Amino acid sequence: MKPINEVQSVMTPLDRKNVDTDQIISKEFLKRIERTGFGKYLFYHWRINADGTENKDFVLNDERFKDSKILVAQENFGCGSSREHAPWAILDYGFQVVIAPSFADIFHNNCFKNGLLPVRLEVDEIEELLAKGKAAPYSLEINLEQQTVTGDDGKTYSFEIDPYYKQMLLNGWDEISLTFQYEAQIAEYEKQHA
């Protein structure tokens, strides 16, 4: 997993609550047996009209956000299915950070396994970011080490993150290798519960 610490880019304002993983990556794209190549299907049915043309009203099709690495959305981002294809698609598309007031549990967990940084800010802070980001392109600088989000107008927000997962993201650790250090404890548990 690629380590992550500082990310700077224009933010993409996705002003929606309850963005579910069916919207992030629709089921017709879940049949691949690889982890890669899902980016072009991200938010497919919001990006592409039924006739195959681009939906110009959808924020990801706005040229100003084409190189964005930071997605900002409303509450309960990533609800629904456990499909890890959702963070794979978000990362493969080019995002490295998702900022929202809250995340669904399984999606939140899946982010940490893939080096996608989920940042929780307060509802009113998200409202402020979305208002600025929709009015004009607004750049953010994320610093995981410092746990801060700073706008190009100097406004800074700080966020909380579980220290264990923070270290994992900063170092790009492979969790399975870490767990193998506890093999003796696992074997002992199995012995006692056989």
Add this chain to the structure above:
Amino acid sequence: MAKTIIGKIWERHIVYEEQGKPDLLYIDLHLLHEVTSPQAFEGLRLAGRKVRRPDLCFATMDHNVPTRNLPVINDPIAKKQITTLEKNCAEFGIPLADMEHPDQGIVHIIGPELGLTQPGKTIVCGDSHTSTHGAFGAIAFGIGTSEVEHVLSTQTLWQSKPKTMEIRITGELGFGVTAKDVILAIIAKFGIDVGTGHIVEYTGEAIRSMTMEERMTICNMSIEAGAKAGLISPDETTIDYLRGRRNVPEGAAFEEATEKWLALATDEGAVYDTVLEIDAEKIEPFVTWGTNPSMGSGISDTVPKVSDFENESDKEALKKALTYMGLEQGTPLSSIEIQHVFIGSCTNARLSDLRNAAEVTAGQKVHPNVTAIVVPGSRTVKRQAEEEGLDKVFLEAGFEWRESGCSMCLAMNDDVVPAGERCASTSNRNFEGRQGAGSRTHLMSPAMAAAAAITGRFTDVRTMKFAHV
């Protein structure tokens, strides 16, 4: 100190704990299917790792499988996913109920059927509806593919201890009101993220008088309330269901297990982080009208109006949902016409669900504007239903009687609702495009879906004729 069942099971599964870290939890049962496992097995191969406990794994194929013309799979990418699971199970020594196997079915239906699901276990699967197994008093939750790989390699997971929530369902259910109506009413009342960060225990008289199959329907949709897992303390109903099943201990060992299982129940006076309550007697047959499972109402209600909401973002969400669903504000739910009916899914495709639907269907005809399918949850359910003659009830009424699988719940196979058309569905999610791009899903109970199939619109099942089947 009085403990909840959640605390008891959690503590017994801690392999390692340290301040500032999640707990390392042992996993007793790992269920696998074709869609969320291939990348995990590939990860094992790339790292030269093996499966630590293949004997604690069980796999089947359900998401992609066709429900007619078996065993032909027309979609080459779906077929590759199926054959990949076969190869992976063979290579790593994991038991598999494949497409031809008499035990095949939706993973959350066959786990309990085979007696693999037992009280006190920790159960995971790369599927969010793993919460179904909580009905037995197990901690069961959905995981991503990286975690699937982690469990395959180590039989453990790092998990932060969730908060606990009690949802108490008081009183008795009225005539025609089912477990599905209860869980939809809970989600509508408390919201789709009320359970975030929590494991929910369902309690109360209404739960105690439910069968295991009804309890599974309740726990199944815990994820639709955002909960990590949902469970129910074991009682005699649980024990009766388990007795005699294939993977359950026999004789004296069963009696010993029973004692342990019953002792898992939440102690009197145990404290939860949050307690919510709902009155079963006020719940009527439910129908969703929107694009997430909390957007639903009792059948005698109407589609809400924008003016019913105060908050701007709620108003906006309602407008978006109604535009997608092609519905006008204030429309009586019982006037909405449908074109499709799907009776199936891990929520509602067990034998009792099919019986409930058949009671309403018997002697009636499917409305000429409606295409209706029944997809039993497993081969076993299909066989049992056929022994009772339920297939004939459905076929004579004009339903299609299919092979088991996830089918139209998520439309990964050929069972798709066309764009702009409306489906009365016994599944669990009504998200945009869930049953096919542009499709419009309305969630309800099997009896309500059967009533809609006959009348061609949403109909209060309490006004229908019930037959004995």
